[in-house]
Amino acid sequence: MGKNNEVTAQLKIDYPIIQAGMAGGITTPELVAAVSNAGGLGTLGAGYMNIEDLKRSLQDIKQQTTCSFGVNIFIPEYPDIVEEEIEKANHLLEPIRKDLHLDGKPQPELSRSLFDHQLEVVLKHQVPVCSFTFGVPSKEVIRDLKKEGIIVVGTATTVEEALINEERGMDMVVAQGSEAGGHRGTFLNTYDSAMIGTMSLIPQVVDHLRIPTIAAGGIMDSRGFKAAFALGAQGVQLGTAFVTCAESGAKPQHKEAILKTPEHDTIITRAFSGKPARGIANQFTNEMRSHEEDLPGYPLQNSLTKDIRKEAAKQNKPQYMSLWSGQSPRLSQSISAGELIEKIVEQASLEG
Amino acid sequence: MGKNNEVTAQLKIDYPIIQAGMAGGITTPELVAAVSNAGGLGTLGAGYMNIEDLKRSLQDIKQQTTCSFGVNIFIPEYPDIVEEEIEKANHLLEPIRKDLHLDGKPQPELSRSLFDHQLEVVLKHQVPVCSFTFGVPSKEVIRDLKKEGIIVVGTATTVEEALINEERGMDMVVAQGSEAGGHRGTFLNTYDSAMIGTMSLIPQVVDHLRIPTIAAGGIMDSRGFKAAFALGAQGVQLGTAFVTCAESGAKPQHKEAILKTPEHDTIITRAFSGKPARGIANQFTNEMRSHEEDLPGYPLQNSLTKDIRKEAAKQNKPQYMSLWSGQSPRLSQSISAGELIEKIVEQASLEG
Known part of the structure; x- marks a missing residue:
């Protein structure tokens, strides 16, 4: 066929x-x-x-x-950098950055x-x-x-x-x-x-x-x-x-999450990059959920969350990682x- | 097969x-x-x-x-009838009822x-x-x-x-x-x-x-x-x-709407019945969109919008009808x- x-x-x-x-x-x-x-x-x-x-x-x-x-x-894409928006997003991300012991305040990159x-x-x-x-x-x-x-x-x-x-x-x-x-x-x-x-x-x-x-x-x-x-x-x-x-170069936590997730546990979120994407719901997506509309556009938000995602993987905290997955995780295989x-x-x- | x-x-x-x-x-x-x-x-x-x-x-x-x-x-389902909620929903529906020259204020039925x-x-x-x-x-x-x-x-x-x-x-x-x-x-x-x-x-x-x-x-x-x-x-x-x-007993306006709608013009709304359903976006769903969360549950909202839907069909105002459709309207046929x-x-x- x-x-x-x-x-x-x-x-x-x-x-x-x-x-x-x-x-x-x-x-x-x-x-x-x-x-x-x-x-x-x-x-x-x-x-x-x-x-x-x-x-x-x-x-x-x-x-x-x-x-x-x-x-x-x-x-x-080259969205306008609105200082207020960036400030607000960084403020929202602050508790997560603290939990990961991340210093500094990331600046948007284009x-x-x-x-x-x-x-x-x-x-x-x-x-x-x-x-x-x-x-x-x-x-x-x-x-x-x-x-x-x-x-x-x-x-x-x-x-x-x-x-x-x-x-x-x-x-x-x-x-x-x-x-x-x-x-x-x-x-x-x-x-x-x-x-x-x-x-x-x-x-x-x-x-x-x-x-x-x-x-x-x-x-x-x-x-x-x-x-x-x-x-x-x-x-x-x-x-x-x-x-x-x-x-695949996906982090072990990412692979593991897909392999154990039921089909109804993915959501669409723009909290990681500024652009809607489907991934497994976790603490990060839950906490950002009510602020989805206020976050900066792609790729600004992506540069603001970059160190969070990287550090979360290092510290084995999948609750802050972008665990991209489609709606068929029950069909995933470790092969x-x-x-x-x-x-x-x-x-x-x-x-x- | x-x-x-x-x-x-x-x-x-x-x-x-x-x-x-x-x-x-x-x-x-x-x-x-x-x-x-x-x-x-x-x-x-x-x-x-x-x-x-x-x-x-x-x-x-x-x-x-x-x-x-x-x-x-x-x-x-037998949701509690909350007077405030019903009042609010009826208030939201009022301009539409006026446009249709509908008298009275519908009461929820269970x-x-x-x-x-x-x-x-x-x-x-x-x-x-x-x-x-x-x-x-x-x-x-x-x-x-x-x-x-x-x-x-x-x-x-x-x-x-x-x-x-x-x-x-x-x-x-x-x-x-x-x-x-x-x-x-x-x-x-x-x-x-x-x-x-x-x-x-x-x-x-x-x-x-x-x-x-x-x-x-x-x-x-x-x-x-x-x-x-x-x-x-x-x-x-x-x-x-x-x-x-x-x-099919669907109203002519409903059939016509499906036959001419592109695949991206349906939405999920609970504004007609209180329960999420997929239909073609129109003035009714657009106006109710920002109030979706506040509307009474099924079947209360259904009884509140019943005369609107009926009268809208009679007066040929599809903008107020529930035009249910899946996401493949381009494949619909008049046969x-x-x-x-x-x-x-x-x-x-x-x-x-």
């Missing part, structure tokens, strides 16, 4: 299974290479990565695989050149596939990438967003259902209105696109894989399913990425 | 397709009979029905079909015997299938129904709710994903936490149940039908897809219920 279709042909992979380009250290070169070596498309989540880390990661990946792989980067530099690296290193989240780059950027033979993949959470991706020249679009873990890729519609379940989103997107649709959101095993194809998708993207894999892909493909073809 | 499984055998139908027992006049005897005559399971939405209407509807259905069919009833009387009718008329929403009846009630050979079907929005249904003795459970239109069936978990997308919900429920799972939420055509089976469901329940059918079922079954078997 799904072998030798448009997606596998374009991405130069055996199976139409994409590992989501999750940012924040989850997508180690080991994970990316393991997925690609198993016949899927490993993706480096370079969203927050500086140029040196990105270059080093690309080298590491290329040392571990000769297969196709991807890099995911974020379309940048890098105005990161995206362009990341693109340069992608072009220079001839990364086979480049995917985007939080928007769509200009037609010129897409044209430049395609000129180098790089396959470009967009992200959409509504039909309208998918259509914009197609019009700008994307080769395929990941349609992200509301079940998905981590950040919402929404960029046109309001976040609330763009919480469309995968079962609804995929066929409606497929009906409007000429380019292939990749289904994302809630897919963890051969059942989700087959369901996505039944809905008209030509590929799947899995995030949470790869977080708990052996090669290798290769085994995961093998199981999906085997069971899907066995069951026909 | 899906023929001759446990669900079709128990429900005594040809195809494992259930028409949801939507309340409020949508499920006319004509619709119920048309679905059952086409090989699915028509269901009378008797949630709000008084005994005389219920009896007459059952007679009408039996005159139009000899096939199996179901009745859906609501597990009752019928403490309706559920028992509905059950008596179901038993006496030997309705083949009885389904429940908003909770699970006692073991005794379930035993009484089963003793008469009546198949009992529960509703769940989480794994835990599904397990309670099984423990109480249900023959099968409808697992309602967050895409679903109309009322959320949630009764144990909080409403927010129980918004699990169908792609995530079905396999996680299936993994925990011995009885069959019926998938609901976002399913509109053969693609959703096939996807549900891929996820492990043994049947599907469609609501919105039947609302726009010729035999007969028989055609809809035929198309689903034909296309699903053609595509294998």
